[in-house]
Amino acid sequence: xxxxxxxxxxRSAKGKFIVQPAGDQVAELKKIxxxxxxxxxxxxxxVSLYGNEEVWKAFGYQGASYRFGGYLHHGFNDxxxxxxPPEAANPKPA
Amino acid sequence: MARFDNNDDSVVLIIGSGAGGGTLANELCxxxxxxxxxxxxxxxxxxxxxxxxxxAFKQLAWLDKRxxxxxxxxxxxxxxxxxxxxxxxxxxxxxxxxxxxxxxxHEFKARTxxxxxxxxxxxxxxxxxxxxxxxxxxxxxxxGVTRTNDIPGLPGNNNFKIMYNGATSVGYKxxxxxxxxxxxxxxxxxxxxWQMGFCFQGCKSGAKWSTLYTEIPKAEATGKLDLRPxxxxxxxxxxxxxxxxxxxYADKDGKHIVQKARIVCVACNSIESARLLLxxxxxxxxxxxxxxxxxxxxNYMRHTSGSxxxxxxxxxxxxxxxxxxxxxxxxxxxxxxxxFAGGFEMETISLGLPFAAAFLNPxxxxxxxxxxxxxxxxxxxMWIVGEDMPQATNAVTLHPTEKDQFGLPIPNVHYDDxxxxxxxxxxxxxxxxxxxxxxxxxKTIAVPPYPSTHNMGTCRMSERPGDGVCNKWGQTxxxxxxxxxxxxxxxxxxxxxxxxxxVTLAIRQADHIAAExxxxxx
Numbered sequence: 001x002x003x004x005x006x007x008x009x010x011r012s013a014k015g016k017f018i019v020q021p022a023g024d025q026v027a028e029l030k031k032i033x034x035x036x037x038x039x040x041x042x043x044x045x046x047v048s049l050y051g052n053e054e055v056w057k058a059f060g061y062q063g064a065s066y067r068f069g070g071y072l073h074h075g076f077n078d079x080x081x082x083x084x085p086p087e088a089a090n091p092k093p094a
Numbered sequence: 095m096a097r098f099d100n101n102d103d104s105v106v107l108i109i110g111s112g113a114g115g116g117t118l119a120n121e122l123c124x125x126x127x128x129x130x131x132x133x134x135x136x137x138x139x140x141x142x143x144x145x146x147x148x149x150a151f152k153q154l155a156w157l158d159k160r161x162x163x164x165x166x167x168x169x170x171x172x173x174x175x176x177x178x179x180x181x182x183x184x185x186x187x188x189x190x191x192x193x194x195x196x197x198x199x200h201e202f203k204a205r206t207x208x209x210x211x212x213x214x215x216x217x218x219x220x221x222x223x224x225x226x227x228x229x230x231x232x233x234x235x236x237x238g239v240t241r242t243n244d245i246p247g248l249p250g251n252n253n254f255k256i257m258y259n260g261a262t263s264v265g266y267k268x269x270x271x272x273x274x275x276x277x278x279x280x281x282x283x284x285x286x287x288w289q290m291g292f293c294f295q296g297c298k299s300g301a302k303w304s305t306l307y308t309e310i311p312k313a314e315a316t317g318k319l320d321l322r323p324x325x326x327x328x329x330x331x332x333x334x335x336x337x338x339x340x341x342x343y344a345d346k347d348g349k350h351i352v353q354k355a356r357i358v359c360v361a362c363n364s365i366e367s368a369r370l371l372l373x374x375x376x377x378x379x380x381x382x383x384x385x386x387x388x389x390x391x392x393n394y395m396r397h398t399s400g401s402x403x404x405x406x407x408x409x410x411x412x413x414x415x416x417x418x419x420x421x422x423x424x425x426x427x428x429x430x431x432x433x434f435a436g437g438f439e440m441e442t443i444s445l446g447l448p449f450a451a452a453f454l455n456p457x458x459x460x461x462x463x464x465x466x467x468x469x470x471x472x473x474x475x476m477w478i479v480g481e482d483m484p485q486a487t488n489a490v491t492l493h494p495t496e497k498d499q500f501g502l503p504i505p506n507v508h509y510d511d512x513x514x515x516x517x518x519x520x521x522x523x524x525x526x527x528x529x530x531x532x533x534x535x536x537k538t539i540a541v542p543p544y545p546s547t548h549n550m551g552t553c554r555m556s557e558r559p560g561d562g563v564c565n566k567w568g569q570t571x572x573x574x575x576x577x578x579x580x581x582x583x584x585x586x587x588x589x590x591x592x593x594x595x596x597v598t599l600a601i602r603q604a605d606h607i608a609a610e611x612x613x614x615x616x
Contacts, residue, residue, distance in 0.1 A: 026460065033459070042459050050451035050467070051148055060471035061413065061447040064145030066298045070288025071251075076415035079252035081408045082259045082533060089258060089270040089420075090250040094279050094286050 005037030107355035112185020114580035115361030116305025121604030123318035135182035143296030150295035171456035176507040184306025191418040195590035208435035220566035237275040251415030260529035275303035289415035361579035364549035384570035393484035396546035404530025412444040434517040438480025478522035553582040
């Protein structure tokens with residue numbers, strides 16, 4: 001399915017899809033966005049790209065916190081651009 | 095650990111080890127009953143949980159194939175995953191966020207309160223808040239719910255700070271860090287919360303209540319619990335008199351075994367509980383066990399849900415700390431002036447980056463979506479959880495052709511949003527957006543419902559046997575030694591997260607079983 005899908009993209013793009021300008025690539029992908037090939041690539045890429053720890057760093061996502069004892073002492077309530085809610089609504093940590 | 099003989103017909107057999115089954119097992123063991131508990135999934139522990147969304151999903155979620163249909167968007171986005179529940183010892187209490195709210199008095203009288211809304215199958219519960227109040231108190235003590243029993247609330251995280259400031263800016267009055275079954279102080283030999291995040295992935299500190307490491311080991315300590323993980327119930331069997339006699343199940347090696355029992359309790363979560371009854375049809379019960387009403391599988395409810403995320407120009411890091419870190423309850427009160435019946439809670443929610451990519455706009459791709467995800471560190475999020483309407487045609491049915499690995503029909507879950515559900519969701523989206531805009535959101539996103547974690551109503555309680563599957567004790571109208579012990583017995587969904595009420599009903603049911611046993615009525 002992947003091979004055939006890539007071949008179809010190259011054929012449709014009248015040349016190597018990979019070297020087309022970004023705008024043309026998006027236009028080609030729009031045409032096939034409801035095909036099983038596209039959905040397979042999209043969903044796989046979604047999981048692998050946004051599940052990649054190297055990518056997380058670029059997004060400011062710190063991921064697993066167990067290894068350093070949770071965010072309790074690592075910024076779980078460090079937001080300082082709004083006032084702290086009153087203690088009745090927002091008790092202090094134990 | 096106890097091991098009872100398969101032919102020992104004096105045992106109580108409980109199917110499912112989650113909020114309902116796990117609690118019921120512990121209560122019954124402490125009353126001296128011998129209990130066999132079948133659990134389809136494997137046994138994990140805080141040591142084997144991972145702070146990793148996809149890993150935990152594969153480790154804990156119920157992934158056996160299901161199909162879905164109807165107008166709800168889940169059927170389009172996640173056609174084979176209508177529900178996000180668990181297949182593991184502890185059931186969905188491993189995954190739940192911990193919000194523990196009592197139902198309100200008027201919610202037990204939904205038919206009377208909202209009258210007969212067209213297209214619904216509304217019915218009053220056969221019980222009210224007064225019946226449950228003492229059991230709610232026992233459940234809250236058992237689970238260590240914050241803001242009850244002198245247990246302090248949890249400290250709020252960044253996501254809560256945004257919710258609080260936004261909500262109070264638009265005039266909401268009741269906003270706090272919730273009633274949570276997560277320890278704010280060490281209690282019941284479990285630690286206090288580390289603000290790890292990853293509540294949905296199994297709590298690695300054990301601060302969040304789960305039957306896995308509370309009810310179940312306490313039941314095992316009595317020497318009365320025979321827990322059998324990896325055991326998939328296939329059929330409930332009965333005798334010529336229509337009494338349940340035991341359960342056919344596939345054990346961890348796939349071997350078919352019959353466990354005899356004198357009482358059978360079904361607590362498999364609403365989809366599997368209904369499927370099991372339907373798959374237990376016989377010549378005596380041709381439409382499924384305990385289904386003379388025709389209501390088994392019907393009135394499936396999943397809460398009017400939806401999420402709102404706000405994007406700010408400053409960092410939030412919503413993923414740090416408890417997932418449900420705060421709540422606004424103002425919209426949950428009875429209020430007929432909004433154009434819909436029922437109320438809803440607004441509760442903070444957060445997703446890690448992997449699940450944010452998967453759920454913020456399922457199926458989306460391209461530059462626009464990527465640029466939304468680039469704002470991830472500056473996002474705050476909330477979940478809308480509100481009362482949805484029971485409809486006879488929203489139903490769990492047996493698939494006409496597709497079979498599971500045991501040769502039994504898989505379930506189809508059909509759900510059409512009722513106009514009332516849609517009106518509530520749209521209103522909730524607007525209120526959520528207003529809250530975030532009040533504290534400077536540069537963009538808000540209305541996110542469609544995730545696969546259902548709150549599954550209710552497929553074996554509902556009713557006063558009259560013709561209106562539902564079980565009576566006010568969860569005892570089926572048709573088979574007196576067969577009980578429904580999970581959220582499927584809910585007559586209506588209320589606007590509150592269901593777990594506290596499931597636990598409450600299980601404690602009450604255990605008292606009833608013991609009393610009826612003493613009276614030799616079962």
